[in-house]
Amino acid sequence: MENNILIIDDTKYETRISEKFKNRTKYEDPDPKKLLSFIPGTIFKINVREGENVREGTPLLVLEAMKMKNTISAPMTGVIKKIRVKEGERVPKNHILLEYL
DSSP: OEEEEEEETTEEEEEEEOHHHHTSOOOOOOOTTEEEOSSOEEEEEEOOOTTOEEOTTOEEEEEEETTEEEEEEOSSSEEEEEEOOOTTOEEOTTOEEEEEO
16 A cells, blocks of 8 residues: 545645555546436437437436336437437446437
8 A cells, every 4th residue: 555645724644545546437527418327227218309409307218217217308408419329229327318419
C-alpha cells in the first residue's frame, strides 16, 4: 500500500491507498443526452421516431420487466437523434435506449 496525504480544511491526514482502489473504474458523469435502461427487460413498445421533437414527460417507450410494463418518459425537452433499440429486443441494465440531439 502507498501512503498519501489528504488535506481537509487545512488539516493533513496520512492515508493508505490500496492497489484495488487505484485500479478501480473511475466515475464518469452520466451523459444527459443518452437515455439508459434502469433495469434489464424487453422493449415492449416505442412511442417516438428519430427526429421527433419531444417535451419533458412525453412517454418515449415501454420497458417490460418482471411482467410489469414500465413507461419511460422524456427526462428533458429535445429532439430524438437516434433510437438504439427495437420492439421485442431484450436489453441489460444501463443499455443506451435512445439519444437526444
